[in-house]
Amino acid sequence: MDVDAFMPNEPGLLEALRFLTRPTMGQTVARELPDVIPEVGLGPSAALEALAPPVLFEARDLSAPGFFAHMDPPTPWITWATSMWTASRNQNLLHPDTAPAARELERRVVDWLAPFFGMGGGHLTPGSTIANLTALWAARQAGATEIVASTSAHVSVRKAAHLLALPFRAIDDWGDPGDLGPAAAVLTAGTTATGEIEPLDAGRGARWRHVDAAWAGPLRLSERFAGLLAGIDAADSVAVSAHKWLFQPKESALVLFADHDRAHASISVDGPYLAAPNVGVLGSHGAVAVPLLATLIAYGRSGIAAMIDRSMRLADELHDLVSSHDDLVARSPPATGVVCWKHRSRDSTEIRAHLRDDVFVSQTTVDAETWLRSVAANPNAEPERIVAAVLAAAASIASDDAR
Numbered sequence: 001m002d003v004d005a006f007m008p009n010e011p012g013l014l015e016a017l018r019f020l021t022r023p024t025m026g027q028t029v030a031r032e033l034p035d036v037i038p039e040v041g042l043g044p045s046a047a048l049e050a051l052a053p054p055v056l057f058e059a060r061d062l063s064a065p066g067f068f069a070h071m072d073p074p075t076p077w078i079t080w081a082t083s084m085w086t087a088s089r090n091q092n093l094l095h096p097d098t099a100p101a102a103r104e105l106e107r108r109v110v111d112w113l114a115p116f117f118g119m120g121g122g123h124l125t126p127g128s129t130i131a132n133l134t135a136l137w138a139a140r141q142a143g144a145t146e147i148v149a150s151t152s153a154h155v156s157v158r159k160a161a162h163l164l165a166l167p168f169r170a171i172d173d174w175g176d177p178g179d180l181g182p183a184a185a186v187l188t189a190g191t192t193a194t195g196e197i198e199p200l201d202a203g204r205g206a207r208w209r210h211v212d213a214a215w216a217g218p219l220r221l222s223e224r225f226a227g228l229l230a231g232i233d234a235a236d237s238v239a240v241s242a243h244k245w246l247f248q249p250k251e252s253a254l255v256l257f258a259d260h261d262r263a264h265a266s267i268s269v270d271g272p273y274l275a276a277p278n279v280g281v282l283g284s285h286g287a288v289a290v291p292l293l294a295t296l297i298a299y300g301r302s303g304i305a306a307m308i309d310r311s312m313r314l315a316d317e318l319h320d321l322v323s324s325h326d327d328l329v330a331r332s333p334p335a336t337g338v339v340c341w342k343h344r345s346r347d348s349t350e351i352r353a354h355l356r357d358d359v360f361v362s363q364t365t366v367d368a369e370t371w372l373r374s375v376a377a378n379p380n381a382e383p384e385r386i387v388a389a390v391l392a393a394a395a396s397i398a399s400d401d402a403r
């Protein structure tokens, strides 16, 4: 056995770092990955060489100027460094005795962020899918017997209803939701398709009110845009994905509760091998709070807000460019950095298929119409470049047609 495998190997780590900081493959020749587990290991160097091309060089560069597509952001380098640190220590927050600092660090990041949402506390989850499930579990423990959400709600809300065996009722809008008495009402702050913010004061009278702020939640850190989510602090629970607009590596999100002691108690399970009750859906749970904490310390509230504000400005710029071009149509001004747009005479799916390979937009269907969708998760995106590429794609479809 290689006893050194568990020791810090400085030359090996520096080699890994060199791959990371090299913008392209350079000298590296792509190696075929083995078809089956190698019987005899090829060694750590060979493993790095085999995996650098697919992992590092064939990956999409989410910070590239042509990337204005999905909710996945580029990540600050400090998160790369601290993710490596946490991998090296492999703390499990399930066990207070072996992870004392890691538990404290997660508590701190939650204590820092919860007040922006008017919440008392909560914990980290691997995404808002689990954050929504966790919040709705607490809602069920508090007596909710049904989940009500709009038709724009994220699929994870329906998933949660399914897992919790609660009936799910979709409503067209929050104007007249009917009797909500025993329901958990889920309001979306930043819908996945169009970025719209549902009225966050709706659903009053429901047993539980949950705000799914997976995408737009981080706007609360911006002095300029926090007001867009006014009313969020009256919710019973809030979900926020840190791996979206807080620029974190996956998988990082928060579930927050107004009364977190009570909510946590209602979703805690004791076990004979546990020194502290296991709270929430996860069992073993790593120190994902550390990169988030590092980002907040390194850049501060104002630094993160500047990244978000800039993204919002880019979405406005894209919207303005689209609106002022005769061949392009914008669906509506972006509410939270999501721009739905299209070419007047060319199908969005076809446009996407003809885009040059350094430009990315996503697509979404709203009211049976297919739109290009650009999500401002990348503060380095260049709207002019995106618009030019879509117009070029439309022109190339036209010249194909003419041939």
Ligand SMILES: *Cc1c(COP(=O)(O)O)cnc(C)c1O
Residues within 6 Å of the ligand: 071, 126, 127, 128, 129, 130, 154, 156, 188, 190, 191, 192, 212, 213, 214, 215, 241, 253
């Ligand atoms: C992305 C998203 C989710 C799911 O979050 P994950 O972090 O991807 O699990 C839930 N709700 C909304 C509104 C989202 O945009």
